[in-house]
Amino acid sequence: MIELKIPPVGESITEVEIGQWLKKEGDTVQTDEPVVELVTDKATLELPAPATGVLSKILIPKGQARVGDVVALLEEGEAQSTPKPQAATPPPPPSEKVMPAAARLAAQSGVDPTRLTGSGPGGRVLKEDVQRALTPPPPTPVAPPAPSAERRDEVVPMTPLRRRIAERLLLAKQSTAMLTTFNEADMGAVMELRREFGESFQKKHGVKLGFMSFFVKAVVQVLQEIPQLNAEIRGTDIVYHHYYDIGIAVGGGEGLVVPVIRNADKLSMAQIEQTIADFAQRVKERKIKPEELLGGTFTITNGGIYGSLNSTPILNPPQVGILGMHAIVERPVARGGAVVIRPMMNLALSYDHRIVDGREAVTFLRRVKELIENPVRLVLEI
Incomplete structure (x- = not known):
């Protein structure tokens, strides 16, 4: 027997919740084939089989478990086919004795007396048995309609991931002096670049040219100019990060998770788009690694x-800044003394006012706007 244990799943994570079992007892599993889902306070992961064999026994069907606990036993080798039990041959029905009066009434009414259960001595079929067979059964009472489900309550416990999201959102509101400033960006230039070069970009790099890579590049450039937003508070100290790990919020089945693009300042736009596409796919498949959700110096x-x-947007502590992008909407704006229709996006920057002043926050958002509206600046770094 091989013990299937819960492995370490990330820094400071000691407990997991047993999610859905992907295999049942008696199933054959192959090496590295997912057996059960483990839900942590950061992500949902799949526990693979360490060897090929048969899932012999599930020890923890559901509920909480700790790192190192044995959740199942795996027997090496292929499953043995179990022969199906032979169906028992029913005994032949006993011979029926039909009383003469019952036989005459049965013949007149077309009833087969040999199919009736006799109530007479020795199981004999009486005239009364035939008469009962001719009497229609009483109608089945109609069940009362089920109560309306409109006022039904359903109590569902929070998953560890949802609990962790709730805790961090509450922590951000309670432990930071959060403030938000707003601006808007004309997305016309970026959209034109995507129309002109999107197809050739995808052919060369195997991934679509999205909007996010423009914003990641813009954010990194402006963070280099305004380091207060690439910092954190530790006690009475301010820690300025001289690297740029950008968290990207990705929607999953249970809420947003924020995988981190490490050293984003050293990546090309194609590498950024490839990383984001990989994150999105693995979040959907619940294959994101816990360590990929740790850290981060700024979030988009x-x-x-x-x-x-x-x-x-709500801060992701200990970070002191988060940029919120929104839908692109065509609306009238003033350009050169005339009203024109432009594709506009609202931008929002939430920041921790304890170390970021309004001047730095407003300047940061204005610089991001400038880079997005004139993306050639991203290439020239001006």
Whole structure:
């Protein structure tokens, strides 16, 4: 027997919740084939089989478990086919004795008396048995309608991931002096670049040219100019990060998770898009690694993919800044003394006012706007 144990799943994580079992007892599993889902306070992971064999016994069907606990036993080798039991041959029905009066009534009414259960001595079929067979059964009472489900309550316990999200959102509101500033960006230049070079970009790099890579590049450039937003508070100290790990909020089945693009300042736009596409796919498949969710010096979230026009993004402590993108909407704006229709996006920057002043926050958002509206600046780094 091989013990299937819960492995270490990330820094400071000691407990997991047993999710859905992907295999049942007696199933054959192959090496590295997922057996059960493990839900942590950061992500949902799949526990693979360490060897080929048969899932012999599930020890913890559901509920909480700790790192190192044995959740199942795996027997090496292929499953043995179990022969199906032979169906027992029913005994032949006993011979029926039909009383003469019952036989005459049965013949007149077309009833087969040999199919009736006799109530007379020795199981004999009486005239009364035939008469009962001719009497229609009483109608089945109609069940009363089920109560309406409109006022039904359903109590569902929070998953560890949802509990962790709730804790961090509450922590951000209670432990930071959060403030939000707003601006808007004309997305026309970026959209034109995507129209002109999107197809050749995808052919060369195997991934679509999205909006997010422009914002990651813009954010990194402006963080280099305004380091207060790439910092954190530790006790009475301010820690300035001289690296740029950008968290990207990705929607999963249970809520947003924020995988981190490490050293984003050293990546090309193609590498950024490839990393984001990989994150999105693995979050959907619940294969994101816990260590990929740790750290981060700044976060970008895009509510626009859900249709949001404006919002106040909540900080991801200990980070002191988060940029919110929103839906692109054509609306009238003033350009050169005339009213024109332009594709506009609202931008929101939430920041920790304890170490970021309004001047730095407003300047940061204005510089991001400038780079997005004139993306050649991203190439020239001006």
